[in-house]
Amino acid sequence: MITYNHQEYISESIESILRQATNFSIQLIIGEDHSTDRTKEICEGYAVRFPDKITLITSDGNVGMSKNFLRTYKACNGKYIAFCEGDDFWTDHNKLQKQVDFLEANPAYSGCFHNVTMMEQRNDENREWILHKSLPKDTFTTEDILGPWFIPSPSFVFVNYTDFILPDWFFNCLYGDLPFMLLLTLRGNIKYMDEVMGVYRLHDTGASSVHKAYDKIMLMVYIYASFDIYTKYKFHDVIRKAVMYEIERHSPPKEIIETKTADTRFAAIKKLFIK
Numbered sequence: 001m002i003t004y005n006h007q008e009y010i011s012e013s014i015e016s017i018l019r020q021a022t023n024f025s026i027q028l029i030i031g032e033d034h035s036t037d038r039t040k041e042i043c044e045g046y047a048v049r050f051p052d053k054i055t056l057i058t059s060d061g062n063v064g065m066s067k068n069f070l071r072t073y074k075a076c077n078g079k080y081i082a083f084c085e086g087d088d089f090w091t092d093h094n095k096l097q098k099q100v101d102f103l104e105a106n107p108a109y110s111g112c113f114h115n116v117t118m119m120e121q122r123n124d125e126n127r128e129w130i131l132h133k134s135l136p137k138d139t140f141t142t143e144d145i146l147g148p149w150f151i152p153s154p155s156f157v158f159v160n161y162t163d164f165i166l167p168d169w170f171f172n173c174l175y176g177d178l179p180f181m182l183l184l185t186l187r188g189n190i191k192y193m194d195e196v197m198g199v200y201r202l203h204d205t206g207a208s209s210v211h212k213a214y215d216k217i218m219l220m221v222y223i224y225a226s227f228d229i230y231t232k233y234k235f236h237d238v239i240r241k242a243v244m245y246e247i248e249r250h251s252p253p254k255e256i257i258e259t260k261t262a263d264t265r266f267a268a269i270k271k272l273f274i275k
Contacts, residue, residue, distance in 0.1 A: 002068045003086025004033040007042060009201065014046050016089040016198075018053065022097045028054045030086075031072030034062040039086065069176035070166075081160045083177060084198070088154035091117070092197035099157040102191060109139075110188035111158030111181070113151045115196045121203040130196060138192040142185040145178075146224070146235060146242045151190070152200040153177045158184055169226035179223050186231070220246040 001017070003010055017028050030047070032040050040058060047056040057072055073081070080100055084090060092098075099112050120127045131152060145151070156177070166183070173179050181190070221243055228239045 001028060001084050001086055002031040002033065002065065002072050003035070003039055003043065004062075004065070004068070005035045005037050005039055006086035007035070007037040007039045009087040009089070010039050010042050011046075013084060013086050013089045014043070014054075016091070017084060018050065019093050020090070020096045021093045022100070024100065026053070026096065027076075027078060029057065029072050029075045030054065031057045031068045031075075033064070033068040034059055064174075066171070066174050066176060070171065073176075076160060079160055080157055082157045083153040085153060087201045087203065088152075088199060089201075090154065090198045092195065095197040096157065098193065098195070098197075102193065103157065103159060106191070108188050109159075109191050110161075110184040111156060112191035112193055113155040113157070114193040114198070116152045116155050116198045116200045117196055119199050119201045121201060131200070132194075135192055135194075138194070140185075140190045140192065142182065142231075142235060143238050145182055145185055145190075146238045147245060149178075151181060152198070154198045154200055156181070159187070161187060167226075167230055169222075169230065173223055173226075174219050175223065179227065182223075182227050214250075216250045217246050220250075 001013065003013075006013070014028070014030075017026075020026060028050075030043050032043050034040070043056050047054045055075060057075060063071070080103060082096060082099070095114070099114070102112050103109060115130060115132050118129050118131050120129075132150070135150070158181075164183075164187070170176075170179055170183070184190070224239045224243050224246075228236055
């Protein structure tokens with residue numbers, strides 16, 4: 001669990017993990033990134049109450065989302081790892097048991113995910129919906145991950161491979177979950193479990209609200225281009241389509257683009273990926 005300025009949500013998130021019913025032991029690693037609100041104080045309270053279950057990682061200054069993700073991940077030593085950021089939470093007390101049971105019985109898979117409730121709390125909205133009405137299949141490969149987002153991080157459980165080495169380019173990614181999932185698919189497919197077992201929250205201070213337009217495009221292009229080189233262009237055609245999707249989805253309106261000096265950077269991106 002990585003968290004920053006989540007004082008309104010962090011207790012619900014932690015409680016949802018502590019309520020998990022499993023026949024194996026679990027450990028919650030919290031990476032708290034020097035929040036400016038009461039998030040650290042709340043996390044410290046839980047760490048004192050549950051010292052055998054919770055490990056809290058803090059610092060004297062803000063290290064940023066990527067470094068916080070990496071230091072928290074490196075502190076995990078279990079056979080399997082699950083993601084749940086401090087503003088999301090799990091709703092099924094048997095979630096971990098179900099996912100671990102599947103991975104134990106199917107060692108060829110590198111991970112699995114499930115459906116979630118989307119909770120929209122941006123721009124004074126307050127609505128909910130189920131993310132996936134249906135998916136075309138239940139087993140996904142690298143090619144499937146290269147494209148529109150469909151695996152919410154709080155739904156993901158994966159194998160903690162002892163020989164899993166993160167490439168150098170990964171450490172420059174501002175988003176950790178997507179490149180992590182892409183690298184995992186090189187070790188095995190990912191299974192979809194058609195059950196709603198968690199909540200993915202959208203709010204005004206979340207990463208999806210901070211990274212927009214050109215910034216979002218540049219972040220995604222870096223991930224895709226780096227993965228393209230890393231895999232020796234095995235998935236180049238799919239990656240090119242994925243980049244085009246990000247450009248089309250996140251480009252500002254034309255009247256805004258024409259006033260931006262960043263157009264030259266944007267044109268360079270297109271030349272790289274568009275024939």
